[in-house]
Structure formats: structure tokens, C-alpha cells
Amino acid sequence: METTAKEIMSTEMLNATEGMTIEEALKLLINSRITGLPVVDAEGKMIGVLSEYDILMQISQAKNMKPEVFQQVITFSRKADTIAENMPLNDIVKRFIDSKYRRLPVVNKAGKLIGIITRRDLMRVFYYRARLS
Amino acid sequence: MKLELNREKDVTILCASGPISPENLKVLRAGINKLFLDGKNKIILELAEASTISSEVLRELAVLNLLASELSGKIVLAGVDPVTRSKIENFSKPPVVISYATRADAVASFAPPPPAELKVPSPAAQATPATPTPAPGKTSDAVSPEKAQIRQREITDLGALRKQIAQLEAENKTLKHNMLAMVMERRTPPDADSYDTKIKALEVQIVELLTATQAPAAGAAGAVKKQ
Numbered sequence: 001m002e003t004t005a006k007e008i009m010s011t012e013m014l015n016a017t018e019g020m021t022i023e024e025a026l027k028l029l030i031n032s033r034i035t036g037l038p039v040v041d042a043e044g045k046m047i048g049v050l051s052e053y054d055i056l057m058q059i060s061q062a063k064n065m066k067p068e069v070f071q072q073v074i075t076f077s078r079k080a081d082t083i084a085e086n087m088p089l090n091d092i093v094k095r096f097i098d099s100k101y102r103r104l105p106v107v108n109k110a111g112k113l114i115g116i117i118t119r120r121d122l123m124r125v126f127y128y129r130a131r132l133s
Numbered sequence: 134m135k136l137e138l139n140r141e142k143d144v145t146i147l148c149a150s151g152p153i154s155p156e157n158l159k160v161l162r163a164g165i166n167k168l169f170l171d172g173k174n175k176i177i178l179e180l181a182e183a184s185t186i187s188s189e190v191l192r193e194l195a196v197l198n199l200l201a202s203e204l205s206g207k208i209v210l211a212g213v214d215p216v217t218r219s220k221i222e223n224f225s226k227p228p229v230v231i232s233y234a235t236r237a238d239a240v241a242s243f244a245p246p247p248p249a250e251l252k253v254p255s256p257a258a259q260a261t262p263a264t265p266t267p268a269p270g271k272t273s274d275a276v277s278p279e280k281a282q283i284r285q286r287e288i289t290d291l292g293a294l295r296k297q298i299a300q301l302e303a304e305n306k307t308l309k310h311n312m313l314a315m316v317m318e319r320r321t322p323p324d325a326d327s328y329d330t331k332i333k334a335l336e337v338q339i340v341e342l343l344t345a346t347q348a349p350a351a352g353a354a355g356a357v358k359k360q
Contacts, residue, residue: 127204131200
């Protein structure tokens, strides 16, 4: 049976929500040591991606850096590449190569965010394939 | 043997039903290998129905655990009865695989350390005047336990090195004395006075030889003159 995204993905993931503030997003990104987050709506459906760049851009557009600025709701990119949960391994690798992303969210048929696959996850798969082949 | 797969907090839980016979071990190994091939190396093995675990199984688990740990993962056991857990813990030191009484404990063992929170200084802390920073080269009074430990180790090591240096210097002195004694013993004659005596004897010998060679020549010259 071919390995699919659902088997490789990590389900322990962080995400931003639509109504999150800049301050909350900053804390999450810094403490988790990540550079980006998928953004989901109230139903868990993926609606975009928030990156460090988006936050910096939003802050830079503010007239000043008073605390109120950081209470604004985040703006994020609505365009997001995703992987279907039943996508086979070869296609996943190809997607990573074509897009050059470091991580890609995995969604189910309903578009709900169910996991995330990183380059590190793929490298782990390759390592064990090398060791066990 | 039946294998059931669950997932909790990014940890894969493999529930194995049935005893662990040599045949079942193959099934178990195949199941774990499949997880590795999917990049899953954080595995909890629930062997609730295994009343005993043989040494062969433990050795196999040790190998698989090592494979998992090669990429910072691990395999742990959960739901094992206390007698079997004791057997596992005594099989080797340290144990080849860690076992937990419950699944929750096993899952918790995979939890990463909590991230450092951003600390916003309180207004009280901001109001106090800043303490003067120590001058360069001077150590701060508040030395961390790790630094104190390192310093203590350095002092101990330095003492040992000094002792070693003193021993080597004493040995060096002894060796020099011995070498001088050997040289003196090999000399013939052994000292300066003896050399003087020998030189004087040689000088006397030279004078005698010269006298001896010059005397016949003087006698022959006198004989020729008389004629």
C-alpha cells in the first residue's frame, strides 16, 4: 500500500485563527520557533497562511508602534497551497520541489485542516527507507 | 496478533492484542517497520494482553528502539503489568526500552520541554535603579552553579597537573645525576688531576725521547769535528 499524506503528516500542529491579534500571533510564532502558520476559520477549515513577513508588513504600515497597533486582527494571505490527505508520497515530494515551501498543510475532502507535512517529515521518511531497504 | 493504530499528540500508539510468540513477533516487527517507513519514530507499544515478554522480544525491541532513536525518536511500552515491567527493567541496565503503567504516562514522556515565555519586566523591576555592571575581568558575585562546578573542576585539575610537574622535575634531576655518573665512570682517567698527571708523564716521556735522539747526533757531530 502506497504511503499517503495522511500517514506521513503530523497532527500536532499550531494554527492561527481568523480573529487572532498581532500580539497573539507574535507570541505563538516566537515561542514555537516557526516562521508561518496556517489560518483556519471557526470550523477548522483552512482559509489562508500567516507568515512572519505578513506580520512585519502589517506592523510597518501602522503610523506608530503603540500597543494598540498590536491589538489589530492579523492580515494574512488567502492563497494557500495545500496537500490532500490521500496524496501519494511521490506527488507530495514533487509538490515540495515545485513550490519550494518548507511545510505544507494537509486538508481533508471538506477542506478542513487535519495535519501538516514538513520537509523534515519527508527526510525522516527517506532516512528510514534507506535504513530498512 | 492484531495490530491497531492510534495517534495522540503526534505519537503513534500501536496496540497489539495477543501474546508475543515468535510468529507474532514477526507481525509486530513488520508493523513497527511500516511506521518507520512512514517517518513515524515516536511509538508507544501497548501490549496489554502480553502476560510475559521473552528475552528475544526484548532484544528485538532494543534494536527497534535504537532505530527510532537514530532520528531522536523512541519506542516505549504502555499498559504492561507490574511483574512484566519489573522483568523488563531488570533485563538490562539501563533498560532496553522504558515501560509505563498507563498510556497517558507514555504519551507524556514524549512531550517536549515547555518553551521559554517572553518575560515582560514588571513596573517594580523597572523602577529599581540598575546595578552597576562589574568591571571587565572581575567576576560577578552571582555565579551560576554550572560555572562554579566548572571552576572547581579546573582547580582540581590544576592541582593534579602541578603535582605531576613536580614529580617529573624530580625524575629529571635523578636522571641527570645518573647520566653524569655514567660519563665519569667511562672516562679514563676519571678526573682532572689524573689527566694532569698523565699529561706530565707524557711530557717527561717526550723530553726523554728528544734527549735520546739528539744525544747520538751530538756525538756523531763531535766525532766528525775531531777528525
